[in-house]
Amino acid sequence: MRKLLLSLLLTCSIVGEVLAQGASSSSGEQKKTLYERLGGEAAISAVVDDFAQRVLADPRINQKFAKSNAPRLLYFLKQQICAATGGPCKYEGRDMQTAHRNMGITNGEFNALVEDLVATLNKFNVPKPEQDELLGILAPMRSQIVEVQSDATGTPLPADFKPAPPLPEKKIKAGPFPKKNQRKMKARR
Numbered sequence: 001m002r003k004l005l006l007s008l009l010l011t012c013s014i015v016g017e018v019l020a021q022g023a024s025s026s027s028g029e030q031k032k033t034l035y036e037r038l039g040g041e042a043a044i045s046a047v048v049d050d051f052a053q054r055v056l057a058d059p060r061i062n063q064k065f066a067k068s069n070a071p072r073l074l075y076f077l078k079q080q081i082c083a084a085t086g087g088p089c090k091y092e093g094r095d096m097q098t099a100h101r102n103m104g105i106t107n108g109e110f111n112a113l114v115e116d117l118v119a120t121l122n123k124f125n126v127p128k129p130e131q132d133e134l135l136g137i138l139a140p141m142r143s144q145i146v147e148v149q150s151d152a153t154g155t156p157l158p159a160d161f162k163p164a165p166p167l168p169e170k171k172i173k174a175g176p177f178p179k180k181n182q183r184k185m186k187a188r189r
């Protein structure tokens with residue numbers, strides 16, 4: 001009887017383990033973060049670079065960037081997207097309301113920026129579900145960024161707008177993504 005109970009217990013625990021493994025591997029695909037599905041660091045970096053070029057060439061919005069430091073903006077945009085999509089980054093830039101204060105951004109200009117982003121995502125063949133997920137993460141930021149409820153685009157940057165200072169050269173060189181060995185150390189903790 002004791003033997004029977006023991007072997008029953010053993011079978012149950014083996015079956016339990018197999019089921020648990022099955023559950024984790026079958027949901028493993030679904031559990032991939034948006035960061036991973038977008039292609040990680042290299043892909044996000046390339047997407048943001050292309051997006052920034054598009055924005056700077058877009059007369060509907062490029063006036064707003066006239067005084068700003070491009071390396072700082074790229075650094076924080078990459079870091080923010082990495083963090084918001086479940087990647088290994090921590091966003092260290094300013095909150096969206098502070099960063100966009102006194103720029104007079106309109107609803108129309110916000111829409112123009114989103115259109116530029118979608119054009120980049122299409123160029124990189126990012127599938128629709130991932131595009132929608134990313135846009136869904138950015139959409140709630142609209143109310144913190146838009147100051148003027150109007151469809152107008154190409155509105156000037158107010159003359160008294162003061163841009164944020166550039167980041168130290170060393171920081172820009174190190175980049176917005178944590179180094180691979182830093183990630184391992186974090187995972188071990």
Ligand code: HEM
Pocket residue numbers: 061064065066067068069072073076077080093094095099100105109110111113138139141142145162163164
């Ligand atoms: C969801 C949409 C947006 C996101 C996620 C976003 C994100 C960011 C981030 C992360 C920064 C850097 C913050 C920092 O320097 O600490 C920034 C700065 C900036 N953003 Fe946006 N932004 C968005 C929409 C817009 C729009 C619609 C415009 C203009 C049309 C705009 C213009 C700028 C400018 C000019 C700066 C530089 C500010 C400065 O130099 O002080 N952004 N944005």
